[in-house]
Amino acid sequence: MTVRVLLFASYADALGASEVALDLPAGACVRDVLSRVKSMASGKRIPDKPLVAVNQRYATDDQTVSASDEVAIIPPVAGG
Amino acid sequence: MRTAIVERRIDSSALLAEVANTRNGATVLFVGTVRDMNDDAPVSALDYTAYNAMAERELAAIVAEAAKRWKTHDIAVEHRVGTLDLGEASVAIAAAHPHRGEAFEAARYIIEELKRRLPIWKREHYVDGRSEWVSADGQKTADIEQRTSDVGAKS
Numbered sequence: 001m002t003v004r005v006l007l008f009a010s011y012a013d014a015l016g017a018s019e020v021a022l023d024l025p026a027g028a029c030v031r032d033v034l035s036r037v038k039s040m041a042s043g044k045r046i047p048d049k050p051l052v053a054v055n056q057r058y059a060t061d062d063q064t065v066s067a068s069d070e071v072a073i074i075p076p077v078a079g080g
Numbered sequence: 081m082r083t084a085i086v087e088r089r090i091d092s093s094a095l096l097a098e099v100a101n102t103r104n105g106a107t108v109l110f111v112g113t114v115r116d117m118n119d120d121a122p123v124s125a126l127d128y129t130a131y132n133a134m135a136e137r138e139l140a141a142i143v144a145e146a147a148k149r150w151k152t153h154d155i156a157v158e159h160r161v162g163t164l165d166l167g168e169a170s171v172a173i174a175a176a177h178p179h180r181g182e183a184f185e186a187a188r189y190i191i192e193e194l195k196r197r198l199p200i201w202k203r204e205h206y207v208d209g210r211s212e213w214v215s216a217d218g219q220k221t222a223d224i225e226q227r228t229s230d231v232g233a234k235s
Contacts, residue, residue: 056133056134074199075213077198079128080191
């Protein structure tokens, strides 16, 4: 399955893209998304355990993702 | 209750008017503005960027939590994104309640949760021409990897 992953701010700069499409096996979880992103060129600049959102809600490492999900890797936030 | 991520200037007096109600004896207005220094570096402007759909949803959730906890629906919050000049408002929170204690507490809760949870980022532009992403407590991107997991654990 193909999963869309959104990148923002410093992480988008690090990977040179604001969105990547990953080909993942069915049943993959947030942890698998992260290890795939970190294996990309410049992916090492993303920390080991960044915040991740699935469908616009903060998610845990072991949450499964599906092809229709919107996954986002969230850099340390700085609103306010 | 109303929350919004906006690209225009924030009119804080409009927010005050919005929460005005004769039931309320107290109205607290918090306004966050762009300051001219961070970490001894003179700042010339700020760019705020957001994961808009999630920021809208999270901001609405935070205000709903405050409304429930302090039992008032007279709350209006706007967070601005885009390029802001020094002194401009990046966020404004108006919270009204029959009593002042609850109004202060609700406003305080909203700003603290918003700083912790809203997926919004800021890039500071310095007077010397440099620019950098900064986190909520002013740390530069290089220093913040440890913090990310802390925030996640609390969310």
